[in-house]
Amino acid sequence: MNKDRVKGKVKEIEGKTKEVAGKVTxxxxxxxGGAIKKNAGKEQAHVGDDRQVAKKHK
Numbered sequence: 001m002n003k004d005r006v007k008g009k010v011k012e013i014e015g016k017t018k019e020v021a022g023k024v025t026x027x028x029x030x031x032x033g034g035a036i037k038k039n040a041g042k043e044q045a046h047v048g049d050d051r052q053v054a055k056k057h058k
Contacts, residue, residue, distance in 0.1 A: 001052075002048045002051060002052055003046075003048070004006060004044055004045070004047050004048030005044075005045050005048030005052070006048075007012070007041075007044055007048075007050060008041045008043070008046070008047070008048055009041065009044030009045055010041070010043065011037060011038075011040060011041030011044060012037075012038050012041030012042050012045065014037060014038075014041070015034045015035065015036070015037030015038030015039070015040070015041055016034065016038045017034070018030060018031075018033060018034030018037060018038075019031050019034030019035050019037075019038055020034070021034070022034055054057030
């Protein structure tokens with residue numbers, strides 16, 4: 001597991017937490033911000049996966 005994958009997963013969890021907190025409190029701005037951060041984390045994790053695959057095939 002590389003740094004991008006780990007950082008991405010952390011960001012994804014933080015975003016999901018923020019998204020749920022926004023839903024619970026009725027704060028649409030927080031909910032949207034959390035969803036954005038969650039998706040950014042997923043993308044960063046995918047970048048980490050791609051880098052790891054590319055490194056194996058080098």
